[in-house]
Structures are given as C-alpha cells and as structure tokens.
Amino acid sequence: MGSNDEAPTYTPWVPVPNVQELVREDPLQVPLRYVREPEDRPKLSDMSHLSSLVPVIDLSLLLLRNKEELNKLDLACQDWGFFQVVNHGIAKQVLRKMKDAAAEFFELPLEEKNKYVMSSSDVQGYGQAYVVSEEQILDWSDALILLVHPSHYRKLKFWPKSPTGFQEIVEEYSNAIHKVATELFQSLSLIMGMDKDALLGLHKQLMQGYRVNYYPPCSKPDQVLGITPHSDASTITILMQDDDVCGLQLVHNNEWVPVNPIPDALVVNIGDIIEIWSNGKYKSIEHRAVANDTKARVSHATFITPNVEAEIEPLNHMIDPKTKQQIYKKVKYGDYLRNSMKKKLQGKAHTEIAKVETLA
Ligand SMILES: O=C(O)CCC(=O)C(=O)O
Numbered sequence: 001m002g003s004n005d006e007a008p009t010y011t012p013w014v015p016v017p018n019v020q021e022l023v024r025e026d027p028l029q030v031p032l033r034y035v036r037e038p039e040d041r042p043k044l045s046d047m048s049h050l051s052s053l054v055p056v057i058d059l060s061l062l063l064l065r066n067k068e069e070l071n072k073l074d075l076a077c078q079d080w081g082f083f084q085v086v087n088h089g090i091a092k093q094v095l096r097k098m099k100d101a102a103a104e105f106f107e108l109p110l111e112e113k114n115k116y117v118m119s120s121s122d123v124q125g126y127g128q129a130y131v132v133s134e135e136q137i138l139d140w141s142d143a144l145i146l147l148v149h150p151s152h153y154r155k156l157k158f159w160p161k162s163p164t165g166f167q168e169i170v171e172e173y174s175n176a177i178h179k180v181a182t183e184l185f186q187s188l189s190l191i192m193g194m195d196k197d198a199l200l201g202l203h204k205q206l207m208q209g210y211r212v213n214y215y216p217p218c219s220k221p222d223q224v225l226g227i228t229p230h231s232d233a234s235t236i237t238i239l240m241q242d243d244d245v246c247g248l249q250l251v252h253n254n255e256w257v258p259v260n261p262i263p264d265a266l267v268v269n270i271g272d273i274i275e276i277w278s279n280g281k282y283k284s285i286e287h288r289a290v291a292n293d294t295k296a297r298v299s300h301a302t303f304i305t306p307n308v309e310a311e312i313e314p315l316n317h318m319i320d321p322k323t324k325q326q327i328y329k330k331v332k333y334g335d336y337l338r339n340s341m342k343k344k345l346q347g348k349a350h351t352e353i354a355k356v357e358t359l360a
C-alpha cells in the first residue's frame with residue numbers, strides 16, 4: 001500500500017481469460033475452471049416470490065425523519081443487511097445515461113477495452129479482480145473498476161474515453177450516489193444512536209469506488225456463478241441493477257433469496273464496516289450473482305468506505321454494557337481492505353482479521 005496520498009493498489013492478480021470474449025468465440029463453451037462444485041451451484045428454480053420479502057425503504061421519508069421508516073431501516077439492517085431504496089431523488093435520466101454508457105463500453109471490441117486493462121498490481125481498470133491463484137474457480141464476469149473519491153486517487157488513464165461522455169456520466173452518477181449515501185448515513189447514524197453527522201465523520205475522508213460488473217450469458221447457468229458469494233468490505237454498497245435481468249441473490253435464513261429489480265430503485269447492502277461499528281447488530285450479508293442463458297446482465301456497484309487511514313472498531317455505546325462482549329477489534333481500514341483484496345472471494349472469510357479471538 002502506498003502513502004496517504006497514493007491510490008491503494010494491493011494486488012497482484014493472476015491474469016485470466018476475458019469471459020465476454022470466451023462467449024463471443026463459442027457461446028456453448030464453459031471451460032472447467034468456471035464449473036462450481038455441486039454444492040456451490042445455483043438452483044435455478046424460480047424463487048422470485050421470495051424477492052418481495054426484501055425490505056423497500058423510501059428515502060424521502062427518511063429525510064423527513066419519519067419514525068416508521070427509520071424503524072423499518074433498523075429492522076432491514078438487522079434482519080436482512082439489504083434493502084431497496086425508492087424515492088432516492090436521482091433523476092431517471094442520470095441512471096439511464098450511466099446504464100447506456102456502460103452497455104456501450106462493454107460492446108466495444110476487446111482491443112479497445114484493453115486500453116484500460118487493469119495491470120497486475122492495481123485495483124483500477126478493466127479486467128477480472130480477486131483472482132489470486134491458478135487453481136481457484138473463476139467467476140462468469142468481467143468488470144471495470146474506478147476509484148472516484150477522493151479525487152486524487154483517480155487514475156484517468158483507466159477512465160474510458162469511449163463511448164463519448166463516459167467520464168462525465170461516471171462523475172455525474174457518482175456525485176448523485178454520493179448524495180444518496182450521505183443522506184442514508186444520516187438515518188443510519190440516528191438508528192445507531194448517534195448524531196446525524198457521526199457516521200460520515202467516522203470515515204475521516206470518505207472513499208468511493210465504482211465497479212461495473214458485466215455478466216455474459218452462459219450456456220450452462222446452473223454450473224457457474226457470475227460472482228462468488230461474498231460480503232463487501234465497505235460501509236455500504238449502493239447497487240444499480242438492470243431493470244429486466246435478474247441475477248443478484250442474498251442469504252436469508254440459509255436460503256438464497258433473489259433481489260429482483262424494482263425499476264429505478266437502488267439496492268443497498270450493509271458492508272463489513274457497519275457490522276464492525278455496530279458490533280454485529282447490523283449484518284453485512286453474503287450475496288452472489290447467478291448467470292442466465294439468454295441475456296447479458298450489467299450491474300453498477302458503488303462501494304462507500306472509510307479512508308484507508310481510519311481506524312475501525314465497535315462503537316462503545318453499541319457494546320452490551322452487561323456482557324461487554326466485543327466481537328470485533330480495532331483495525332486500520334487500509335489493512336482490512338488490503339487483507340480482503342489479497343484473498344479470493346470466499347464468503348466472509350476476509351472478516352476474520354477483525355474478529356476478537358475467542359478461547360475455544
Ligand atoms: O451484480 C450484482 O448484483 C452484485 C455485484 C456485487 O456483489 C459486487 O460487485 O460486489
């Protein structure tokens with residue numbers, strides 16, 4: 001990791017094939033290194049009725065400090081670690097422009113996209129992140145990852161110049177998401193028993209990363225995963241999904257529950273850092289994406305995180321005064337992030353570094 005002024009890098013990654021290109025060459029091939037163990041394969045039976053259970057939060061009500069909505073948020077963070085946000089105030093046109101620009105980018109020829117290819121020692125750029133060994137089973141997806149805030153972390157050489165206006169729309173979309181994130185932080189601060197500005201302050205200087213995931217269609221969707229089950233090493237993640245292609249699933253009561261898109265809504269999930277600050281009261285839930293055999297899916301994840309220099313530990317007032325039991329210990333966010341990025345995605349394994357060891 002570099003000094004305070006340099007963008008985090010952390011890697012190196014093992015280079016692997018471009019999945020979109022594999023499918024372009026032969027839509028029927030599914031190389032063995034993508035095939036999951038039987039117990040990890042998705043059941044593609046229709047579970048979409050469960051999706052309606054995922055909480056839906058109205059941000060305009062949160063901004064009015066509506067008690068019922070704050071209560072709903074509290075339960076969503078405890079029971080689900082996930083919710084969909086409606087009335088978030090971002091113009092449909094901004095969402096549309098971001099979706100169109102990203103879709104156009106992924107349709108470019110490989111040599112054009114490879115102008116922005118992630119080098120093996122970086123987290124920014126176009127490629128396949130979290131591949132750390134030749135042996136690991138690979139995800140059925142490609143991604144473009146950009147650090148957006150703080151702005152001196154931006155490496156503009158990775159910001160696509162094509163399609164025209166891509167950089168401007170990333171900026172506009174990211175600013176709009178940033179506003180939603182800070183508004184959500186106010187309500188999260190309140191339900192965590194703090195002053196409305198407390199969470200933002202705990203970030204020191206907030207970092208924001210943007211990751212566009214591209215999941216090509218797969219001829220054997222029941223044998224692969226678009227993205228391996230994981231929790232996010234963020235404070236919160238704000239995800240924009242396609243309006244008509246499903247794929248995201250979360251764990252709830254030991255079942256994989258799909259999070260089907262509500263048009264123009266945003267999906268928010270609680271990341272590991274809120275789980276740590278709240279000493280486990282609010283959960284960073286494992287999620288994954290499944291592939292389908294008909295249509296490519298694109299998702300846009302914005303990771304909001306503390307500064308690499310910020311020290312993270314359970315908030316005093318969130319530790320039970322009777323038991324004083326602390327699940328997590330103090331960790332520097334940069335160390336936490338570096339640890340999580342040098343491992344393959346594997347559920348919540350990367351959170352162990354912040355756990356208090358318990359005597360067996
Ligand atoms: O594509 C999705 O729905 C999930 C993406 C995701 O979990 C991530 O980028 O961390």
Ligand SMILES: [Fe+2]
Pocket residue numbers: 230231232237287
């Ligand atoms: Fe995620």
